[in-house]
Amino acid sequence: MVDAFQKFDFLFKIVLIGDGAVGKTNLTTRFCQNEFNSESKSTIGVEFATKQIEVDGKNLKAQIWDTAGEERYRSITAAYYRGAVGALLVYDVTRFSTFENLPKWLGELREQADSNIQIILVGNKSDLVDNRVVSKEEGEKFARANHLSFIETSAANATNVEKAFTSLLNEIYKKTAKRSFDKPPNQIPLNAIKQGRGISIQKPVNKPSKKCC
Numbered sequence: 001m002v003d004a005f006q007k008f009d010f011l012f013k014i015v016l017i018g019d020g021a022v023g024k025t026n027l028t029t030r031f032c033q034n035e036f037n038s039e040s041k042s043t044i045g046v047e048f049a050t051k052q053i054e055v056d057g058k059n060l061k062a063q064i065w066d067t068a069g070e071e072r073y074r075s076i077t078a079a080y081y082r083g084a085v086g087a088l089l090v091y092d093v094t095r096f097s098t099f100e101n102l103p104k105w106l107g108e109l110r111e112q113a114d115s116n117i118q119i120i121l122v123g124n125k126s127d128l129v130d131n132r133v134v135s136k137e138e139g140e141k142f143a144r145a146n147h148l149s150f151i152e153t154s155a156a157n158a159t160n161v162e163k164a165f166t167s168l169l170n171e172i173y174k175k176t177a178k179r180s181f182d183k184p185p186n187q188i189p190l191n192a193i194k195q196g197r198g199i200s201i202q203k204p205v206n207k208p209s210k211k212c213c
Contacts, residue, residue, distance in 0.1 A: 008052060010060035012172050014165075015065045015113075017105050018089050018090035019098040023124040026155035027090065028066045036155055046080050047162040052168060056172050064171055081112035085176075086168045088121045091139075093152065095163045097140065106146060118171045120149040122164055127154035 007203040016024040016040055023048065029035050032051045047066040052059055065080050081087075091098040102121070110120070122138045126132075136152060143150035149167065 001156050007059065009058040009172065010176060012064060012085050012169060012176075013062045013063045014086040014088070014168065015067060015084045016082055016088045016090060017067055017081075017107075018093075018122075019092070019101050019105075019110060020068065022090045022092040022095075022098050023155050024066050024088075024090050027122070027124060027153065027161055027164070028064055028086070030155045030158055030161045032064065034158070035070045037156075038156070049143075051165070052157060055170055058173070060169050060173055062165065064165075076138075079112075081109055084113050084117060086118045086120075087113070088122050088168065089148070090124050091134065092125050092195060093123045093134045093139075094125050094128050096133045099134045102142060106148075118149075118168055118175065120151060120164055120168050121146075123150075123152040125154060125156070126152040126159060129155050149174065201204060 016028060018024060026036055026048050028047075029037065032049045040158065045067065049064045049066065050061060051064065054060070065084070067080060069165055089105055089109070091102055093099075106119070109117070121139060121143045123134060123136070139152065140150055142148075147160045149171075151160050151164050151167070155161060
C-alpha cells in the first residue's frame, strides 16, 4: 500500500512507454519491489507505483506510471504523458517490431509531454541472448540519432534495472535543481511538492491477457 504521507523533497512523475509485452511492468516491479513474475500479464490501461531514493541528501520520490502498449488503450495512456518529467522508452531486444515502433512512441511522447522531459531508451530482455534480434549497436544508433540516453536491461535477472531508473531520476533532479523546467508537473499539486506529501492513487485490477517479461 502507498503511504500517502511519506516525506520527500521532490516528487517526479515518470512514464514507461513502448509496445505491449516488452516488459514495462516487470521493470517497474523489479525496481520498486525487487520482484519478477514470469507470468506477468499485459497492463490494462495504466498502472501506478512509487519508489523513493536519495540523491545529494535529498529524498526523491518517483511516481511511476506503467502504460499499456496495446493500440486500443492509446487514447487513455497518452493522457498520462502530460506532467511527466521523465520517461523510459522500452523495446524488446528479441522482437524487432518493438524496435521499429520506437519512432511512433517517441513522437507521441514529445508531442504530449513537457519539452524538457528526460528520456532513456531501454532495450529490455538482454538476458535472452540466443533470441536477440536487435543488436546493442542498433539501439545505440537510434539513441544517438534522437538525442536519448541508452541502456540495456533484464528485468528477469535485474541487470541494469536500478541503474536505468536512478540515472533517469538523477538527470531529472539536476535539471530541477537548475530550475530548467518551465513549470511544475501539471498533474502533481504544487503544495504536495512543497509539503512533502505523496498522492495515493488506486491501482487498477488487471484482467487476464498476454504474458510479458
